[in-house]
Amino acid sequence: MAAGAEDALEDGAATPAGDRSRDVLEYLARSLTDEPDAVRIEESPTRNGTRLSLQVAPDDMGRVIGRRGRVAQAIRTVVRAAAAAEGRDVSVDIVD
Structure with missing residues (x-):
């Protein structure tokens, strides 16, 4: 997670709209x-929401x-x- 989002979660405050799902995706992708x-x-x-497009190294x-x-x-x-x-x-x- 980004440092700001991590701090917000520790303080019990919600992250800004959309940041949590993006942070979760980034965390999972970087971990893998x-x-x-x-x-x-x-x-x-x-039309129905948001699309997150993930791109990683070819390997x-x-x-x-x-x-x-x-x-x-x-x-x-x-x-x-x-x-x-x-x-x-x-x-x-x-x-890809």
Whole structure:
């Protein structure tokens, strides 16, 4: 998580709208990859909510997607749950 968001969570205050789901995605992606500095997340609005596009180093794509896409599906589920806690709808796309 970003330092500011981490401080806000410790103080019991909610993070700004949209930051929690993005922070969760960033934390998960950086934890899974060998090159955490290559993790990039772009946020774009959609009709139904927000789309978070995750980009990682080419060598880390297999780690983020997992066998039969199970890791990717788990990431999407956790990020969607974090967004739902804020009353938002978020989808995650993994782009190459």
